[in-house]
Amino acid sequence: xxxxxxxxxxxxxxTEVMPIGPAWEPLFAEMAKYxxxxxxxxxxxxxxxxxxxxxxxxxxxxxxxxxxxxGPFAEAKELxxxxxLIQVKSREEALEWAxxxxxxxxEDGEIEVRQLYELDDFGPxxxxxxxxxxxxA
Amino acid sequence: xxxxxxxRAIDAVWRIESAKLxxxxxxxxxDVGTAEDLAQDALVAALERWPESGVPDNPGAWLMTTAKxxxxxxxxxxxxxxxxxxxxxxxxxxxxxxxxxxLDAALDDHVGDDLLRLMFTACHPVxxxxxxxxxxxxxxxxxxxxxxxxxxxxxxxTIAQRIVRAKRTLAAARVPFEVPRGTELAARLSSVxxxxxxxxxxxYAATAGDDWMRPALCEDALRLGRILxxxxxxxxxxxxxxxxxxxxxxxxxxxxxPSGEPILLLDQDRGRWDHLLIRxxxxxxxxxxxxxxxxxxxxxxxxxxxxxxxxRTPDETDWTRIVALYDALAQLQxxxxxxxxxxxxxxxxxxxxAGLEVVNTLTSExxxxxxxxxxxxxxxxxAKLGRFAEAGAEFERAASLTRNTRERTLLLERAARxxxxxx
Numbered sequence: 001x002x003x004x005x006x007x008x009x010x011x012x013x014x015t016e017v018m019p020i021g022p023a024w025e026p027l028f029a030e031m032a033k034y035x036x037x038x039x040x041x042x043x044x045x046x047x048x049x050x051x052x053x054x055x056x057x058x059x060x061x062x063x064x065x066x067x068x069x070x071g072p073f074a075e076a077k078e079l080x081x082x083x084x085l086i087q088v089k090s091r092e093e094a095l096e097w098a099x100x101x102x103x104x105x106x107e108d109g110e111i112e113v114r115q116l117y118e119l120d121d122f123g124p125x126x127x128x129x130x131x132x133x134x135x136x137a
Numbered sequence: 138x139x140x141x142x143x144x145r146a147i148d149a150v151w152r153i154e155s156a157k158l159x160x161x162x163x164x165x166x167x168d169v170g171t172a173e174d175l176a177q178d179a180l181v182a183a184l185e186r187w188p189e190s191g192v193p194d195n196p197g198a199w200l201m202t203t204a205k206x207x208x209x210x211x212x213x214x215x216x217x218x219x220x221x222x223x224x225x226x227x228x229x230x231x232x233x234x235x236x237x238x239x240l241d242a243a244l245d246d247h248v249g250d251d252l253l254r255l256m257f258t259a260c261h262p263v264x265x266x267x268x269x270x271x272x273x274x275x276x277x278x279x280x281x282x283x284x285x286x287x288x289x290x291x292x293x294x295t296i297a298q299r300i301v302r303a304k305r306t307l308a309a310a311r312v313p314f315e316v317p318r319g320t321e322l323a324a325r326l327s328s329v330x331x332x333x334x335x336x337x338x339x340x341y342a343a344t345a346g347d348d349w350m351r352p353a354l355c356e357d358a359l360r361l362g363r364i365l366x367x368x369x370x371x372x373x374x375x376x377x378x379x380x381x382x383x384x385x386x387x388x389x390x391x392x393x394x395p396s397g398e399p400i401l402l403l404d405q406d407r408g409r410w411d412h413l414l415i416r417x418x419x420x421x422x423x424x425x426x427x428x429x430x431x432x433x434x435x436x437x438x439x440x441x442x443x444x445x446x447x448x449r450t451p452d453e454t455d456w457t458r459i460v461a462l463y464d465a466l467a468q469l470q471x472x473x474x475x476x477x478x479x480x481x482x483x484x485x486x487x488x489x490x491a492g493l494e495v496v497n498t499l500t501s502e503x504x505x506x507x508x509x510x511x512x513x514x515x516x517x518x519x520a521k522l523g524r525f526a527e528a529g530a531e532f533e534r535a536a537s538l539t540r541n542t543r544e545r546t547l548l549l550e551r552a553a554r555x556x557x558x559x560x
Contacts, residue, residue, distance in 0.1 A: 040249070041153060042363035045413060085413075089356070092149035096196075118390075 001115060002045065002087050003094040005101060008110040009079035014052045014072060023106060030102035038086060043097065049082035077110060091115070143188035151180060154197040155279040160251035161201060163314055165208055169258065170304040173276065175211075179204040252277075253368045254314050260329040263310045268303035269332045271296055277364070278357045288354050289339065326369070330378050330435065333361050337382050341389075342541075355386055366421070376425035377436030383418030384442040387411040398543050403451045415446045437466045456486035473502040474510075481514055489521035509538035513548060520555050529555035 013019065019028075038044035054072035073079060082104070088094045094113060103109045155176060162172035179200045193199045259272040274280045274288070282300065286293040317325040340354025362379045369375055391409035394400050422443055425436045432440060441462045448454040463479035476499055484492020496515050505511045516531030532552035536545045 040364065040367045042360035042367075045417070087356070089152060089353075090145070090149055092145045093152055096146065096149040096153060096192075099192075 001089075001091070001094075001118075002085060003098075003113055003115050005084040005086065005098055006080055006112045006114065007049075007082040007084075007104040008112065009050075009053070009076045009081040010105040010107065010109060011076050012106045013081040014054070014076050014079070019049075027102070027104070027106065031104070034100065034102050035084070037100075038084070038097065043086045043088055043093075044084070045087050046085040047083065050080060053079050085116075140188045143192075144184065146192050147180070147183055147187055150183070150192065150196040150200075152279040154200055155180075156252060156255065156277045157197065157248055158200050158204060159276050160255040161248065162204055162208065163255055163258070164251050165205075166211075167314060168304075169272075169276070169307050171211075173304070175204045175208055176200070178207050249368055250316065252364070253316055256329050256365065256368070257316060257325055258307065258312060258314060260325070260332045261307060261310075261312050262325070262328055263306055263312060264303050266332070266335065268299055268306070269328070270335055271299045272303045273332050273361070274336065274357065275300055277361060280357065288351060326372065326374070329365065330374060333358050333365065334378060334382070334435070336361070337385070341385060352389055355382070355389065358382060359386055371428060373425040373428040373430055374433040374435050376421045376428070377433055377439050380418045380421035380425060380439035381435055381442055383414045383421060384439060384446050387414035387418065387446065399547055402445060407449065410446070418446065419443055432465065434466060434470045437462055437469065441466075454485070456482055460486050473499055473505045474508070477505070477511060477514055480518075484518050484521070489518045493518040493522065507538055509535045509544070509548070511535075512538070516551065516555070520551075520558070525555045525559035529553075529559065 035044060035047060052072065056071045058069045058071070058073070060067045060069060084101075086094065086097060088097065094115070098111065098113045101111055104111060158176045158179065159169075159172050162175045163169060166172050166175070182203050183196070183200060187193075255276060256273070259276050260269045264272065270289075271285055274285050275282065280288075282297050283293045286296040289296070316322070337355055337358035340351040340356075340358065359379075359382045362375070362382050366375050366379045387410050388402070388405060390411060391405035391407065392400055418439065422436065422439050425432075425439070441459055444455050444459050444462070459482040460479065463475060463482055467475045467479060476495065480492045480495035480499070482492075483495055493515070496511070496518060499505055499511060500515070512531040513535040516528045516535060519525075519528035519531060529552045532548050532555060536548035536552065539545050539548065
């Protein structure tokens with residue numbers, strides 16, 4: 001089964017400047033060490049960091065109308081700053097790996113862990129079939 | 138935390154930590170049996186304490202410290218294996234140091250090296266293939282005896298006995314806890330790869346039983362392969378095997394129909410293939426290629442699997458390249474099974490008659506006698522040539538040879554269809 005460890009954004013991850021420099025160095029070192037450990041244990045599938053929301057946009061749907069809203073967005077902790085995808089044998093194993101995740105922020109950070117649906121969880125349906133054909137399965 | 142929550146948490150910790158723990162203890166004690174006993178003792182201690190105290194922040198270190206104290210007790214009471222006792226005893230006496238310091242130093246260094254040594258030990262050629270498989274799953278995969286027994290559909294007592302005997306054999310042969318060097322390395326590494334692929338295949342196309350696939354076993358093998366690829370990143374064949382397993386695993390969701398029946402490669406819904414695993418497989422294959430030295434047998438098989446993975450529809454398959462890759466594989470590792478696969482590819486690239494010509498030369502091959510895929514392939518080619526009566530007979534023969542019930546059903550259906558088409 002697969003789980004996504006979602007790193008929540010902070011005001012630091014939301015700043016315009018690249019997260020580099022001495023302040024970030026220890027955090028990156030911890031992150032690298034942790035991900036190496038995942039890799040060495042054969043459970044790491046994928047991982048990536050996201051650029052700040054100022055470079056992204058939202059689309060709101062309302063009564064048949066859609067509106068594009070450019071970033072940045074407030075409420076940093078509602079935003080996603082990165083993810084790590086793991087494949088493990090049980091929910092408990094995912095929890096144990098998550099427990100070891102280093103604090104992803106310069107100050108107080110937060111991660112959230114969610115299990116991925118397998119397409120078979122949706123049962124047979126024409127729409128699910130179409131998703132499967134889109135290389136998303 | 139309830140007791141059962143705690144036990145599930147401890148299971149998870151065990152799965153993550155047990156191989157490292159046993160490998161470190163193996164280095165200390167020099168004996169697989171002792172190392173595993175010590176690790177089990179630590180697990181028992183965790184089961185007693187953690188439900189009350191909660192799982193410690195660094196559970197791996199906790200388990201290791203607990204096991205280590207117990208090892209030192211054994212050492213002091215002279216109960217460790219004699220030769221290791223001598224070695225460590227001399228060292229301790231000579232340096233006038235406490236055993237703890239030596240042991241600490243031994244444990245802190247080279248976790249990866251120890252794991253690799255443990256893999257080579259578990260897959261040592263003094264052991265039978267069954268013993269290597271069971272020991273690898275147990276020591277490196279962190280599987281309990283009954284999990285291994287269930288995976289291989291044999292009684293728990295059989296696996297338990299197999300593991301006990303394997304440990305005794307290793308001790309009797311005084312197998313050193315080391316990574317082989319020089320010319321020996323290649324042969325020993327291929328033994329490790331063989332064991333991992335065997336585990337994978339038992340999950341991918343179960344040789345017996347009611348289920349056609351046992352995905353958990355595939356995942357265990359893939360995980361072992363990925364771990365090995367981290368330990369020896371410069372070995373193209375390790376990457377080749379990982380690539381092969383990633384790509385084959387990508388097809389798992391498409392290989393089984395709603396009632397558990399197998400679906401053949403060309404009939405699979407490619408939209409159900411797992412493209413994350415395909416990407417990972419192709420990336421591993423590229424890394425293997427980048428290391429140079431040409432393709433080994435696993436990389437060649439991965440390259441063949443990659444041809445299928447890259448084709449969005451069966452018609453887009455580059456069969457000519459697949460034939461060439463099978464040619465190379467047949468030269469490197471001549472085998473009637475490879476020839477049979479090559480015949481299938483030939484049939485696809487140049488027409489069923491070309492394939493059948495090769496298959497016909499294989500029917501007298503004694504090693505393929507009783508191999509159900511030979512008549513299955515022959516039946517397929519005959520059906521394509523419109524020779525339905527012969528095709529039906531071949532499918533029936535194939536059905537009578539397989540031990541897998543799902544596969545038998547599929548083959549009997551094809552036989553029935555051939556008989557209908559005949560009319």
